Amino acid sequence: MSAAPVSIAIFEFLDSTHQDIQDHVRQLHGLVDAIESDGLNAATRALARRVLNYFNTEARQHHLDEEKHIFPALLASQDAEVVQAAEHLIQDHGWLEENWIQIAPSLEAAANGNLWFDPAELRHALDVFEALYLDHILLEESLAYPEAKKRMKGIDTIGMGREMARRRVMAQDEVRALA
Ligand SMILES: [Fe+2]
Ligand SMILES: [Fe+2]
16 A cells, blocks of 8 residues: 555544544443433443543543644644644543543442442533543544644654554544555
8 A cells, every 4th residue: 555545544534533433422322311310230331341441541642642643743833823732632531631630539449330420420421521532522623633644744644543543443434444
């Protein structure tokens, strides 16, 4: 595969991960609704486990991919707005991690069939998490990715594409299309 299609595949892959993240946030809302109305059962426990695993692995890995492959090109920019955006996005990853560690113990409990947490508090934490994620994704898709795409033109992105895809190929069938 030539460099150009792989480069495109990197951004398609990052965009599709944003869709996955938003899909899992929606699933998390559905889970809180279900727990509030019916408590825990086999289905809600399984959903809690699935969403917990997703944010513990894929979403964290997505942040690492951006910090390794996307943001350095922006931090090296002469454009102060671009540098500031990259710094802001890196800081967001820290806040998202903080928010996530407020949420994760409740999901771990739900997955294990324990309802010691307050679903209303979980909903509040989820609202904060979602609002930050949506703003974050918007800034990445409107500014960071387009700027990175410009700056990465002409450089060898094959290694990056392989590295990201290889990790996912092991876990997700759909990523095989990008490898
Ligand atoms: Fe990000
Ligand atoms: Fe992202």
